[in-house]
Amino acid sequence: ISIEVVEETGSTNADLMQRVKSLHTPTLLVARHQTAGRGRAGRTWLSTPDGVLTFSLAWEFPAGASSMMGLPLAVGVAIAERLLQLGVPVQLKWPNDILRDAKKLAGILVESQASQAQSSWAVIGIGLNLSIPAELEREIGQEVADAAWLAQMDRNQLLAQLLQALQVALTEFSLQGFSAFVERWNRLHAHAQQMVVIMEQGKVLHQGIAFGVDALGCLLLQTEQGEQRIHSGDVSLRPL
C-alpha cells in the first residue's frame, strides 16, 4: 500500500478519484486539513486543521465481485468496531454514518469508477471528528460528536489502527461481499426497532420501524404497506 500525506487539499476523495485510473497499488491519502470535503449528493463535510481526521483509501476490487452497494456499510462496521476497541462508544446510522450519543462522529463517502475490465476501484473517504470547536458546529448547523480520547492519541497510531481495520474488512468484502458484515452491522444499528422516516429531497418517502439491513445492505422497514427494502441512494434517515 502506498501512503501519502499532504498538509492541505480540497478533498482527498476528489484527489484520488482523479488519479484512480493510473493507480497500481492501494493508495492512502491523508490530509491534515481539507478545505472542500465532500458528503453525499454534493453535500459538504466541514473540518478544521487537526480537528477532524480526514483520509481516503483507493482500493481495487476484482471485476465481477459481488454488489458494491454494501461497501459503505462494511466500511462503517470496520471503523466502528475499531473505535469501540479504542474505547469510543459508537453506533451505525444507515447508510453511511458513525454516531456517538445519536450525533455524527464520522462520515463515510465511497465513490467508484470502473478502471480496467479486470477490476474496479473504489475510493473510500473517512472524516472522523476528533475535536470540534463550537464555531464549526454552528457552521455545520447541527450538534455533532467528537472524541477527546482519540484526539489525545498519537495521530499516526490512530491512522494505523483504522487502516489495518479497513484492510482486513476490504479483503473480506472482496471475497464474501456484504454478507460477512450483516450481523455485525445489525448489532451496531443505532435505530434498531425504532420508528424512522426516509427522506428524499425534503419529502418523506417511507415511514416505518427500522429493523436492520439485508445481505445487500438495504435497510429493512416495517411499514403500514408491509416490509420495504430501502436501497442506497440519496436518501437520509431521520428518527421520528
Ligand code: ATP
Ligand atoms: P444526513 O446528515 O442528511 O443524514 P448524510 O448522512 O448522507 O445526510 P453526508 O452527505 O454523509 O450526510 O454528510 C454531509 C452532511 O454532514 C452535511 O450536510 C452536514 O450536515 C454534516 N456535516 C458536515 N461536516 C460535518 C462534521 N465535521 N461532522 C459531522 N457532520 C458534518
